[in-house]
Amino acid sequence: MRALVDEKIRHMPAAQRAQSWTGFDANFSEHLGAAGFIGMHWPEHYGGRSCPAIERYIVIEELLAAGAPVGAHWIADRQSGTHLINYANPSARNACLPGIASGKLFFCIGMSEPNSGSDLASISTRAVRVDGGWRIRGAKLWTTHVTRAHMMIALVRTSDADHARHQGLSQFLIDLSLPGITVNGITDQTGEKHFGEVFLDDVFVTDDCLIGTEGEGWQQVNDELSLERSGPERYLSSYRLIPEFLDTLQVDADDIGACTLGEIVAELWTLRQMSMSVAGQICNGADPSLEAAMVKDLGATFEQELPHRIQACLDGGEDNIRYAQLLPVLDYLLNAAPSFSLRGGTREILRGIIARGLGLR
Numbered sequence: 001m002r003a004l005v006d007e008k009i010r011h012m013p014a015a016q017r018a019q020s021w022t023g024f025d026a027n028f029s030e031h032l033g034a035a036g037f038i039g040m041h042w043p044e045h046y047g048g049r050s051c052p053a054i055e056r057y058i059v060i061e062e063l064l065a066a067g068a069p070v071g072a073h074w075i076a077d078r079q080s081g082t083h084l085i086n087y088a089n090p091s092a093r094n095a096c097l098p099g100i101a102s103g104k105l106f107f108c109i110g111m112s113e114p115n116s117g118s119d120l121a122s123i124s125t126r127a128v129r130v131d132g133g134w135r136i137r138g139a140k141l142w143t144t145h146v147t148r149a150h151m152m153i154a155l156v157r158t159s160d161a162d163h164a165r166h167q168g169l170s171q172f173l174i175d176l177s178l179p180g181i182t183v184n185g186i187t188d189q190t191g192e193k194h195f196g197e198v199f200l201d202d203v204f205v206t207d208d209c210l211i212g213t214e215g216e217g218w219q220q221v222n223d224e225l226s227l228e229r230s231g232p233e234r235y236l237s238s239y240r241l242i243p244e245f246l247d248t249l250q251v252d253a254d255d256i257g258a259c260t261l262g263e264i265v266a267e268l269w270t271l272r273q274m275s276m277s278v279a280g281q282i283c284n285g286a287d288p289s290l291e292a293a294m295v296k297d298l299g300a301t302f303e304q305e306l307p308h309r310i311q312a313c314l315d316g317g318e319d320n321i322r323y324a325q326l327l328p329v330l331d332y333l334l335n336a337a338p339s340f341s342l343r344g345g346t347r348e349i350l351r352g353i354i355a356r357g358l359g360l361r
């Protein structure tokens with residue numbers, strides 16, 4: 001893994017590596033797929049290697065620590081593929097999984113909408129049953145990599161629930177090249193068009209695009225969110241700063257810098273233990289949604305504060321030559337960090353889940 005990453009990204013600038021799991025490079029994904037590092041924990045007949053999930057975890061850690069541009073296949077490898085294995089019918093699985101594992105088929109997550117983010121059950125995109133399938137109408141927003149993805153797994157309403165809003169929701173596999181779909185990129189604070197909006201205007205999908213059971217989308221989407229919330233990417237988004245900061249200390253170490261680095265590494269290691277424990281629970285078929293929410297909340301706080309903690313250690317001489325490598329990374333992460341506690345569920349929502357799980361509300 002290290003040899004492959006070194007061969008492919010040896011010359012990639014540190015600021016680009018700082019984009020980490022949002023950095024999109026279709027060629028890199030294809031190389032990784034050809035080397036057998038995507039969908040490694042899936043069965044062989046879907047293009048996987050039946051590896052224990054923990055092996056995949058280790059590979060992912062290596063990729064993130066190196067700042068490899070894994071964004072193109074990230075969502076499909078992390079959650080969409082496993083979700084299809086868990087819930088989709090055989091034709092959808094056979095149509096998608098080998099393409100994902102080869103690093104050529106990219107997915108995005110169609111949950112949030114213009115008026116529904118935290119309150120996901122209030123979505124208004126709707127699928128209506130028609131001859132041979134469904135017609136879907138509505139809009140999705142903040143959809144990561146939607147301008148470059150091929151497929152979306154979308155949560156939509158398929159029936160009205162009188163009192164229980166969490167009923168009547170379903171998930172669909174949507175090919176983004178279908179007629180009736182319009183996609184626009186949205187520029188974020190770092191200047192990247194990393195996410196976007198999707199309009200679905202009576203898009204027809206066949207019956208086998210229904211994922212799982214009609215009306216059970218809420219439980220399914222929560223299972224999907226457990227896959228999304230606890231991986232090493234939830235505390236490694238600002239990781240690039242650590243080796244760059246270490247390099248500056250090797251030129252000229254001071255006590256404040258050394259102590260800060262020690263604290264950071266100790267916290268990082270604790271988060272790693274927590275995150276690996278959730279990976280172990282998923283491996284054993286448990287439902288760690290509460291623990292996953294804790295890792296995401298603590299991890300997002302850690303990776304969000306990291307740029308500010310390191311900035312506070314720069315001795316006021318930001319024109320100092322020893323910061324030349326560090327500053328572009330710091331600049332990018334200071335701009336990107338506010339989103340870390342929004343994407344994948346906001347801090348307040350996660351703390352609500354944790355409080356409920358602990359019986360506090």
Ligand SMILES: Cc1cc2nc3c(=O)[nH]c(=O)nc-3n(C[C@H](O)[C@H](O)[C@H](O)COP(=O)(O)OP(=O)(O)OC[C@H]3O[C@@H](n4cnc5c(N)ncnc54)[C@H](O)[C@@H]3O)c2cc1C
Pocket residue numbers: 108109110111112113115116117118119141142143144145195339342343344345346347348349352
């Ligand atoms: C970088 C990035 C990538 C994203 N990628 C995707 C993606 O690929 N797919 C996708 O579907 N979505 C994606 N999102 C959207 C993300 O999931 C939502 O932004 C998030 O869930 C919050 O929803 P919202 O933006 O509508 O804010 P709101 O839900 O309107 O929340 C606004 C504020 O109010 C607070 N709040 C809301 N409800 C409560 C409550 N009950 N109690 C206390 N506080 C509350 C929130 O915590 C937040 O601070 C992405 C977002 C970002 C920033």
